[in-house]
Structures are given as C-alpha cells and as structure tokens.
Amino acid sequence: MNNIIIKPATRGQASEIAWLIMEAMDYDCCRHFAGEQHTLDDFHDMMTALVEMDDSQYSYRNTLCAMAGDDIAGMLVGYDGKDLLRLRKAFIHLAKERLGQDFSDMDEETTAGEYYLDSLCVKATYRKHGIATALLRATIAQHGDQPVGLLVDVTHPWAERLYKAIGFQFVNDTTWGGHNMRHMQYRQ
Numbered sequence: 293m294n295n296i297i298i299k300p301a302t303r304g305q306a307s308e309i310a311w312l313i314m315e316a317m318d319y320d321c322c323r324h325f326a327g328e329q330h331t332l333d334d335f336h337d338m339m340t341a342l343v344e345m346d347d348s349q350y351s352y353r354n355t356l357c358a359m360a361g362d363d364i365a366g367m368l369v370g371y372d373g374k375d376l377l378r379l380r381k382a383f384i385h386l387a388k389e390r391l392g393q394d395f396s397d398m399d400e401e402t403t404a405g406e407y408y409l410d411s412l413c414v415k416a417t418y419r420k421h422g423i424a425t426a427l428l429r430a431t432i433a434q435h436g437d438q439p440v441g442l443l444v445d446v447t448h449p450w451a452e453r454l455y456k457a458i459g460f461q462f463v464n465d466t467t468w469g470g471h472n473m474r475h476m477q478y479r480q
Contacts, residue, residue: 295360295361296358296359296360296365296421296423296426297358297359298356298357298358298359298426298427298430299356299357299359300352300353300355300356300357301343301352301353301355301356301357301367302352303343303344303352305343305352305357305364306340306341306343306344306352307336307340307343308364309343309350309352309355309357309364309367309369310336310339310340310342310343310350311336312364312366312367312411312413312415313339313343313350313367313369313411313413314332314335314336314339315413316411316412316413317411318445319332321469321471322335323335324469324470325387325391325393325395326391326393327391327392327393329391329392330390330391330392334390334391335391337390338386338387338390338391341386342382342383342386343355345382347378347379347382348379348382348383349369349371349375349376349379349380349382349383349410350369350383350410350411351379354369354370354371354379354410355367355368355369356368356370356427356430356431358414358418358423358426358427360418363415364415365414365415365418365423366412366413366414366415366418366423366424366427367411367412367413367427368409368411368412368427368428368430368431369409369410369411369412370407370408370409370410370431370435370440371407371408371410372404372407372408372435372438373402373403373404373405373406373407373408373441374403374404374405376400376401376402376403376408377400380398383395384396384398399467399468399469401443401468402441405438405439406438406439406440406441406477407431407435407436407438407439407440407441408440408441408442409428409431409440409441409442412424412427412428412442414427424454425454425457425458428454428455428458429458432458432478436478436480437480439477439478439479440460440477440478440479441463441475441476441477441478442455442460442475442476442477443466443468443473443474443475443476444473444474444476445471445472445473446465446471446472446473446474447471447472452474452476455476455478456476458478459478460476460477460478461476461477461478461479462474462475462476463475463476463477
C-alpha cells in the first residue's frame, strides 16, 4: 500500500484507537480487565478515556497511526519504559472508578532503559501490506537511541517472525497478564 502515511494520533481518533488497542490486547484479556459485571463496551469506554488523556500509557500522545486517507489502517502505542508506573496511574484509577477493579499490583512489562512498544494493531482489511513494519520502523527511527522493547505472546509466532525480520532479538522469557511472553529488543 503506497498511500499509507504514518503520523501522530489525535485526540479525536481515541475511540477507534481504543478498539485497536483492545484487539492488540486480546479480547479475553480485556474481559478479564473489565470483570464479570462489565462488558467489552464498558472497557472500551474506559480505554477511550485513557487514549484521550495527555498523561496515560495509552494516550494519543504516545500513539502513531498509519493512515489510509482518513481511515486508521493501524496504530502503535509506545513510551519510555521509565515512565510506565507514572503513566499507568490513569489506568489503575479508571479501572477502580469505572469497573470496580484494582490492578495496582499489576506486573511491570518494561523498565527504564528501553522504549517500550505497548500495543500494535493493523486492521484486518489492511494486513499483509507492510503497515506493521512501517509503524515499527517509524518508531525505531524516532526512539532507537535506546533499545526498543516489546513483549510477544508465545502463541503468536507470526508476530515474533515479523519482529525478528525487522531485527528484534530475544532477551528472555517472561509472563504478563497470565500469558507466557517473550521479551524482545531492537538495538541499533
């Protein structure tokens, strides 16, 4: 797809970005976060509010979008690992307030010393056209002065192949959210 443009997200794209973040998270994971008393729509409403914020890990300010005209073809959310706990406060607060869930003891998926790629998703209709690669390369170009890290679910070997093809290397096995993960990093 030659007409894809990578650019920073805007606050007005929050609802659509929230759905893409949820797809990247996996809907079962989203149901876990929402809890038994709440729906995926409730979780989406909370995620939309987080994307609209200036200071949240899912903020539009931390998001690049791949645009096909006016359509978001894909998005990537990333931030400096040293900022995770500060940025996560908004998620913890809204999860308690809106969903009655307490995630204050959630594992840390990144730390200082890496730029962390939190969420990457390309809409199904745009997949297999190099959009994920373009988003990853754009982020590396902007933040590759430090290692760029991510977690990939071991049940997603296609994603791991993509990351390896770009130059990400295995760091260690870990778990997050009850899933077995592989921590990978790209280093200049």
